[in-house]
Amino acid sequence: MSYSFYIKVYGCQMNDYDGQRIEDILVLNGFIKENNPLNADIVIFYTCNIREKAVHKLESTIGMIKSNKTKVIAVGGCVAQAEKDNIFKRIPRVNLSFGPSTYHKLPEYLNDLLHGKKKRIIDLNNYRLEKFDISNKRKEVTTSAYVAIQEGCDNFCTYCVVPYTRGREYSRPVIDVINEVKYLVANGAKEIVLGGQNVNSYHGEAPYITIGSNRKTWRIEELIKAISTIDGIKRLRYLTSHPKDFTVELMKVHNEVPMLVPFVHIPVQSGSDKILKLMNRNHTAREYLDKLKLFRDICPDIQFSSDFIVGFPGETEEDFNDTLKLVEEAKYTLSFYFKYSVRPNTPAAKMTNQIDEKIKEERLAKLIKALLKDQVYYNNELVGTTQEILITKKGKRKNQYIGKNVYMQSVIINSNENIIDQFKTTLIESASENCVFGKLLD
Numbered sequence: 001m002s003y004s005f006y007i008k009v010y011g012c013q014m015n016d017y018d019g020q021r022i023e024d025i026l027v028l029n030g031f032i033k034e035n036n037p038l039n040a041d042i043v044i045f046y047t048c049n050i051r052e053k054a055v056h057k058l059e060s061t062i063g064m065i066k067s068n069k070t071k072v073i074a075v076g077g078c079v080a081q082a083e084k085d086n087i088f089k090r091i092p093r094v095n096l097s098f099g100p101s102t103y104h105k106l107p108e109y110l111n112d113l114l115h116g117k118k119k120r121i122i123d124l125n126n127y128r129l130e131k132f133d134i135s136n137k138r139k140e141v142t143t144s145a146y147v148a149i150q151e152g153c154d155n156f157c158t159y160c161v162v163p164y165t166r167g168r169e170y171s172r173p174v175i176d177v178i179n180e181v182k183y184l185v186a187n188g189a190k191e192i193v194l195g196g197q198n199v200n201s202y203h204g205e206a207p208y209i210t211i212g213s214n215r216k217t218w219r220i221e222e223l224i225k226a227i228s229t230i231d232g233i234k235r236l237r238y239l240t241s242h243p244k245d246f247t248v249e250l251m252k253v254h255n256e257v258p259m260l261v262p263f264v265h266i267p268v269q270s271g272s273d274k275i276l277k278l279m280n281r282n283h284t285a286r287e288y289l290d291k292l293k294l295f296r297d298i299c300p301d302i303q304f305s306s307d308f309i310v311g312f313p314g315e316t317e318e319d320f321n322d323t324l325k326l327v328e329e330a331k332y333t334l335s336f337y338f339k340y341s342v343r344p345n346t347p348a349a350k351m352t353n354q355i356d357e358k359i360k361e362e363r364l365a366k367l368i369k370a371l372l373k374d375q376v377y378y379n380n381e382l383v384g385t386t387q388e389i390l391i392t393k394k395g396k397r398k399n400q401y402i403g404k405n406v407y408m409q410s411v412i413i414n415s416n417e418n419i420i421d422q423f424k425t426t427l428i429e430s431a432s433e434n435c436v437f438g439k440l441l442d
């Protein structure tokens, strides 16, 4: 008998990757994907615990699943790791809790629960090697494929749960990453996104030791060069990077590897040295800006995006103005911004001088205005240029498609044919705040 499963994933790109791998493992083991939770034998929530209310939200969502068909309710990811067996007390209907490094064991655990061998299972172990071992088995391969090369983090930024939930940094061996990329490309992938929480501190086991060197690991720039020799890759990206781990060698690789996009996400979070110190980011605003300048000197066509947190505990008007000054100097093509929100069990959650919500909202509005100024400028700069666009999804209107250029800007195109997952040469005709509009040339 085949059992059906429904999966809902919340959170970051790493969670999306894990969610895809969970789907692959289950389908390859005979489970059937179901899109409606009420029709599924197994309901899985794979989620982060970035907000205090994550478990409350999960509780009410699970409360709405009132179906006689439901046999297993599973909670996985960082929220499972953070809650430990408390999850069963808080949400008694949950009968499987699994951490982010255990999902390769799901077929076994689900079969045990479905056949009554066990009533409740929790696994929060760290089986990274085994987990990644199964990652090159996929039920389908998309044109843009994400490959996890690294997981976890040793940086302990005071607002972040990753070091506690995903654990310390782990880099996959070079040979495993290369084999996965080869498999993906052989099965249709054209854009490879090398991912991890702190991807530019990658130090994976070397496939061989270079003569004259006793280094047993490779850095990301060496990995990128090796991957670029695999036939069939059109675009290569990596994310997310930490500013302190950017080396001159990595910057230079952007000139040496043509398929490596001239676009890098380097989160700064704040422009105030005081706040950066409180965040434990391990660099100053000037050191960050100097790195961007050096990167631009080495690689003149490079563009940057960043993340910002406004209203971190203790942030004064002066600190916030330092962030606006940094934005003015950095000139980002694209950015992501958030109001600070408490992540349970992090040092920042215990800081006493939390900022009023209204002030956070006012500062966020000012920051968005400043960031959009540069974004609009760069979008307008694209008008009249020809761009290679990877079409990723349907737009809202009939015959409308949305794709991304190398700078991750959204490009809207009309086509009578389904062009999803294709690269298209496009003339950019106009621009708005958040996207540009193009005409197909091929």
Ligand code: SF4
Pocket (backbone or CB within 6 Å): 153, 154, 155, 156, 157, 160, 161, 162, 163, 197, 198, 242
């Ligand atoms: S570097 Fe990123 S993942 Fe690591 S602790 Fe800081 S915010 Fe979290």
